[in-house]
Amino acid sequence: QVQLVQSGGEVKKPGASVKVSCKASGYTFTSFGITWVRQAPGQGLEWMGQISAYNGNTIYAQKLQGRVTMTTDTSTSTAYMELRSLRSDDTAVYYCARDHRGYDLSHYYYMDVWGNGTTVTVSS
Amino acid sequence: SYELTQPPSVSVSPGQTATITCSGRKWGDKSACWYQQKPGQSPVVVIYQDTKRPSGIPERFSGSTSGNTATLTISGTQAMDEADYYCQAWDGVFGGGTKLTVL
Numbered sequence: 001q002v003q004l005v006q007s008g009g010e011v012k013k014p015g016a017s018v019k020v021s022c023k024a025s026g027y028t029f030t031s032f033g034i035t036w037v038r039q040a041p042g043q044g045l046e047w048m049g050q051i052s053a054y055n056g057n058t059i060y061a062q063k064l065q066g067r068v069t070m071t072t073d074t075s076t077s078t079a080y081m082e083l084r085s086l087r088s089d090d091t092a093v094y095y096c097a098r099d100h101r102g103y104d105l106s107h108y109y110y111m112d113v114w115g116n117g118t119t120v121t122v123s124s
Numbered sequence: 125s126y127e128l129t130q131p132p133s134v135s136v137s138p139g140q141t142a143t144i145t146c147s148g149r150k151w152g153d154k155s156a157c158w159y160q161q162k163p164g165q166s167p168v169v170v171i172y173q174d175t176k177r178p179s180g181i182p183e184r185f186s187g188s189t190s191g192n193t194a195t196l197t198i199s200g201t202q203a204m205d206e207a208d209y210y211c212q213a214w215d216g217v218f219g220g221g222t223k224l225t226v227l
Contacts, residue, residue, distance in 0.1 A: 035216070037167075044208075045159070045167065047216035061216070095166060107214040108173045110157035114166035 002026035004096050004115035011121045012086050019082040020118045022096030029077035030054045035099040035111050036070060036081045038092040046092075050099060051079065086122045093117040128211055128219035135225045142198040144222045146211030149192065154214040156194035158187060161221075162207045170209075171196060201226055 007021040022034060036048040049060035051070040058070050069082045079096055095118075097111035128148040136142040146156060155174045159167035169178055171187035174194070184199045198205055206226045211219040 037218075044221040045161075045210050045212075045218045047212075047218055050216065059216075097167075100172070101214075104173065106153045106155045106173070108155040108157070109214045109216065110169055110172040110212065111159075111167075112169050112172070112178060114168070117166055 002098070002113050004098065004113055006094075006096060006115040006118045009119040009121070011123065014087055014122055014124055016086050016122075017082060017084040018086060018120050019080055020094050020096075020120070022079040022081070022115050024077040024079070024098070027098070029072075030074055033099045033101060034070070034072065034079040035097045037095045037097060037111075039095070040089070040092040043092075048081070048094075050101075053079065083120075086120075088122050091120065091122045093119050126217065128213060128217055130209075130211060130219040130222045132220070133223045133225065135227055136198075136201045137227055138203060139200055142201045142205070142224055142226075144196045144198075144209050144211075144224065146194040146196075146219045147192050148219075149213060151189040151192070151194060156187065156189055156214075157212050158185075158194075158196045159210045159212065160205075160207045161210065167210065198224075 005023045030053045033052045035050045051058045053072045067084050071080045096115040098113040099111045101109045158171040160170045161167040170181050170185045174189045175187050186197045188195050203226050209222045
């Protein structure tokens with residue numbers, strides 16, 4: 001079945017970096033994009049950015065520009081999200097999700113398969 | 125940038141209709157989607173491209189957009205529908221979320 005399996009939880013100190021992986025299976029990896037979303041404790045969903053698994057093109061949320069890098073490895077059908085210069089407010093559950101973007105009478109963008117989430121805790 | 129505004133909470137009795145709104149942009153030729161998230165679980169898309177339901181999502185879930193407002197409607201709400209609901213715009217922006225309580 002189609003699934004995304006994420007790497008395990010991480011505990012990092014402020015200023016460090018974290019790299020979360022997201023391994024896809026059950027579908028043609030390069031036919032879809034991967035979106036990254038995070039959720040701070042007790043808070044809502046925050047869109048972080050998106051990468052095309054077809055050509056590697058990326059779009060990042062403005063507030064994370066310069067600190068986040070999204071990549072893919074098509075040989076292993078794995079997407080990665082690296083966040084640098086971590087702060088305490090980066091503490092969150094990080095999700096990857098398979099996305100659909102396009103135009104069909106209107107522009108659309110949605111995620112239909114989500115990973116299990118990776119908890120990243122930033123604490124001194 | 126802009127924000128999508130949702131009511132923080134909506135309460136409904138079992139069997140009644142729940143309506144959750146999402147406002148803050150002129151939808152026009154940009155579609156909305158909706159996610160359901162239960163505690164400790166990953167989100168699940170329940171409506172995409174304004175009105176479409178993924179396979180496996182009950183028919184009681186429906187969506188619409190008009191002017192500046194996208195709406196998620198749950199007809200005949202069941203206890204299992206109690207969850208947080210988020211709208212999302214075509215450029216990735218999420219609404220703040222609505223906690224649906226089925227009393």
